[in-house]
Amino acid sequence: MPNPITKKILQELQAVVGLPYVLTGDVDLSVYECDAETLDVARPDCVVLPANTEQVAKIVKIANKYQIPFSPRGAGTGLSGGATTIMGGISLVLTRLNKILKIDENQKIAVVQVGVTNVSVSEAAHPFELYFAPDPSSQLASTIGGNIAENAGGPHCLKYGMTTNHVLGMTVVLPDGAIVYLGGRTRPNQGLDLLGAFIGSEGTLGIVTEATLNLVPRPQAVETMVSYFSSVEDAGQCVADIIAHGVVPAAMELIDGPTLNAVEDAFAMGLLRSARALLIVELDGPRTGITVHKEIVEACSHKNKVMELHWAEDLVTRAKIWKARKSAFAAYGRIAPHAYVLDGVIPRSKLAEMLRRIGSIAEKYQLTIANVCHAGDGNMHPCILFHRDNADELRRVMLAGREILNACVEFGGTLSGEHGIGIEKVSEMPELFSDSDLKAMASFREAFNPDGICNPGKVLPAVKNCGESGMRALLRYSIVDSSASLIAKGAF
Ligand SMILES: Cc1cc2nc3c(=O)[nH]c(=O)nc-3n(C[C@H](O)[C@H](O)[C@H](O)COP(=O)(O)OP(=O)(O)OC[C@H]3O[C@@H](n4cnc5c(N)ncnc54)[C@H](O)[C@@H]3O)c2cc1C
Structure with a gap:
């Protein structure tokens, strides 16, 4: 069982970050009891908000001294329960690390503290005709730290790659409190590729505090098409045909009939309600190449019996097309x-x-x-x-x-494309990985996180030393247990 947080421990934490940045009140704690995956709810014992790398390292050392679990947290927009403190302890919130330290136009890099939002990096790079390519739909709120931990994607990652393709180096506080720099650009890039291993490790190998990010030049031209199909099969085949013709659009997004109608109900955007699928295709790059690719996209659409297709003629129409996609969850x-x-x-x-x-x-x-x-x-x-x-x-x-x-x-696929495993999909991991695969990952994690106090219970099913015994009662498990008995009785 994890140790309780005593008054003495709270005083030590307050001495590091200051009194206002250690929260213990019921209402305060309830704000941090889950992320955007609201099926798993577990309140932390306290919330600590450090302001820089050194403070993060000191908090982690206190957590080690008293063997208190801690879970890093950015904006809490995660969709797999990654930041949820399922064993209590400290919710270590990084949002005060919110400075863009440098935009280097010549090297095309940004150096940032990880509590900045994704979109603010592109905003800061905008005057230099540069931007940060990974664009999760949560980009107005989600932090670079959360994006790195989840290896976040977004509509434009089809062409430009995921977060891992755009992080050049980072400062990390290891689970024992040591501060290290991983990766290159501001340091030599030799040795083991720990940068790759840390990106997507969901806060289980340490806490990222600063990152050096790759910036991409804005394309010369952008063309955005919205098209409607009478079946998802036709839309799906159109997607496959476009790629088969060697065209890699910047983005290719599909929403189904129920989503289209929900968006139309909510925002009255003039979408074609009778369609069973809406497809957005965005092309970008040099103007000449785009003209050829537009013809291929149109030909593939007609071959698959497109009902209607429209190219955005201005920025307002393009924004409206993207609103149809990005407002779906709302x-x-x-x-x-x-x-x-x-x-x-x-x-x-x-x-x-x-x-x-x-x-x-x-x-x-x-x-x-x-x-x-x-x-x-x-x-x-x-x-x-x-x-x-x-x-x-x-x-x-x-x-x-x-x-x-x-x-x-x-179907030959996998459990997660971009939201991570967290607590949500941890019991499905053995469906995908062999015992040896899981053991290899657990051994790696154990090398960095031997006591299992850094974001415990996430990503990998319970293994020795993981400290799983202290897990709080999660709704998920009570539901799954009672469902198992229903299945046994043949209810489904
Ligand atoms: C409406 C909506 C749309 C979304 N769209 C997308 C999308 O298009 N693509 C996509 O990939 N995701 C999407 N997401 C999911 C989510 O926004 C991403 O996973 C995002 O990267 C999480 O960032 P965050 O700052 O909110 O992190 P949190 O939710 O706070 O944390 C996520 C994970 O990162 C860890 N973590 C956070 N900060 C650090 C740090 N500094 N160091 C180490 N570990 C850390 C946490 O422990 C946790 O495991 C969406 C979510 C919502 C609600």
Whole structure:
């Protein structure tokens, strides 16, 4: 069991960051009890908000001295429960590390503290015609630290790559409090590639405090198309055909009929309600190349019986097209108060088949499931819409979610494209990885996090020394347990 946080420990933490930055009140703690994955709720014992790397290192040393678990946290927009303090302890919030330290126009890099939001890096680089390419839909709120920990993606990562492709180096506080620099650009880039191992490790190997980021020049031209199809099969085939013709668009996003109608209900944007799929294709690069690619995209659309297609003629229309995609999650709020957003990946060619499977899972469990997909790379976000107070519905949500993830693995895909494993998908990991695979990952984690106090219980199923025994009672497990008995009785 994790040790309790005594008055003496609180005083030591306050001495590091100052009295206002150690929170222990009930209302304060409730703000940090989960991230945007609201099925797993566990309150921290205290919240600590450091202002710089040295303070982070001192807090981690105190946590080590008293063997208190701690979980790094950015903006808390994560969708897999990664920042949730499932064993209590300290929620270590990095949002006060909010300075852009340098934009170097010549080297095309930004050096930032990790509590800055994703979008603020691109805003700071804008005067130099540069930007930070990874663009999660949460970019107005999510932090660079959270993006690094989750290896976040976004619509434009199809062409430009994920966060890992744009981080050159970073300062990290290891789980024992040591401060190290990983990667290159401001230091020699030799030795073991620990930078790669840390990006996407979901806060289980240490706390990133500063990062050197790659900036990309703004493209000469951008063309954005919205098109409508009478079936997701046709839209899915259009996506496959475009790629097969050697065109890699900057982004290729698909939303299904229920999502399209939810967005139209909420924002009245003039979308074609009778369509069963809406596809956005964005091309960017040198003007001459784009003209050729536009013709290919149009030809593929017509071959797949497109109902209507429009190219944005100005910035306002382009912004409106993207609003249809980026406001989808907000629009779901009109259908149900809670959404369980899944993040499976499947081979692009199986998109339509997988959407059909999701439809039959929705029918089986009598649930509403709407879909948004980064169609270009097969990353799907089925959103199960529900009411958390309805216990029976909640059980069905959990079962349907599990069945969708298993189907992704069955289709030759994987459990997560960009939202991470966190606590949400930890029990599915053995579906994808062998015992030896999991053991190798656990040994690596143990080398950096031997006491298991740095973000415990995340990513990997329980292994020795992981300290799992102190896990708080999570709704997820009570639901899964009672569901198992329902399945045994043949309820589904
Ligand atoms: C509406 C909405 C849309 C979204 N769209 C996308 C999308 O398009 N693409 C995408 O990839 N994700 C998306 N997400 C998920 C989420 O925004 C990302 O995972 C994001 O990277 C999380 O950043 P955060 O600052 O909120 O991190 P948090 O949620 O606070 O933390 C996420 C994880 O990172 C760890 N962590 C945080 N900071 C640090 C640090 N400094 N050092 C080490 N570990 C740290 C935490 O322990 C946790 O495991 C979306 C979420 C929402 C709510």
